[in-house]
Amino acid sequence: MNHDIILKKALPNQKTVVILGNARSGTSxxxxxxTKMGISMDSxxxxxxxxxxxxxxxxxxxxxxxxxxxxxxxxNKVQFDLDAHFYPPPYEKxxxxxxxxxxxxxxxxxxxxxxxIWGFKNPKTSLTAELFxxxxx
Numbered sequence: 725m726n727h728d729i730i731l732k733k734a735l736p737n738q739k740t741v742v743i744l745g746n747a748r749s750g751t752s753x754x755x756x757x758x759t760k761m762g763i764s765m766d767s768x769x770x771x772x773x774x775x776x777x778x779x780x781x782x783x784x785x786x787x788x789x790x791x792x793x794x795x796x797x798x799x800n801k802v803q804f805d806l807d808a809h810f811y812p813p814p815y816e817k818x819x820x821x822x823x824x825x826x827x828x829x830x831x832x833x834x835x836x837x838x839x840x841i842w843g844f845k846n847p848k849t850s851l852t853a854e855l856f857x858x859x860x861x
Contacts, residue, residue, distance in 0.1 A: 729826075729831060731833065731834065732837035734836075735838065737840070738839065740861050741758060741841065742853060742860070743755050743845035743849075744853060745847065745850060747847040748775075751845050751847065752776050752778075752781050752782070755782070755843075759781060764839045764841065764842040764843070765844065766835075766836070767779075767783060767844070769784035769787050770782040781845060783844035783846050789832060790851075790852050791848070792825060793821045794812065794813055796821045797813035798817070812851050815851065818855070821855065
């Protein structure tokens with residue numbers, strides 16, 4: 725019995741916007757503008773604070789997947805806990821997690837299969853985008 729998850733067929737001509745950039749580089753502003761323009765941005769994560777008064781417009785699901793990728797890529801769990809927000813794991817180790825997160829990425833993307841245009845933002849995606857790209861339109 726095959727337990728693989730299947731990528732849903734997206735709408736014809738569907739477009740996906742992935743906002744890439746480091747933290748504190750204006751990605752929340754871009755995501756917020758796209759949301760106001762009516763683009764379906766998965767942007768519930770990150771409540772407003774003094775650094776982003778209007779919120780971070782960040783994808784909770786992408787954040788969760790990217791955190792999982794980083795956790796798996798660090799050889800040492802203690803190292804991940806200490807350095808997660810300061811030092812990313814080696815890029816080669818990130819790429820090695822493709823099979824481990826495939827189902828999560830497909831499930832995430834399937835949530836938007838009925839959108840003409842949608843997008844997401846999470847700063848860690850700058851390093852993990854290659855794992856998402858095979859499944860995006």
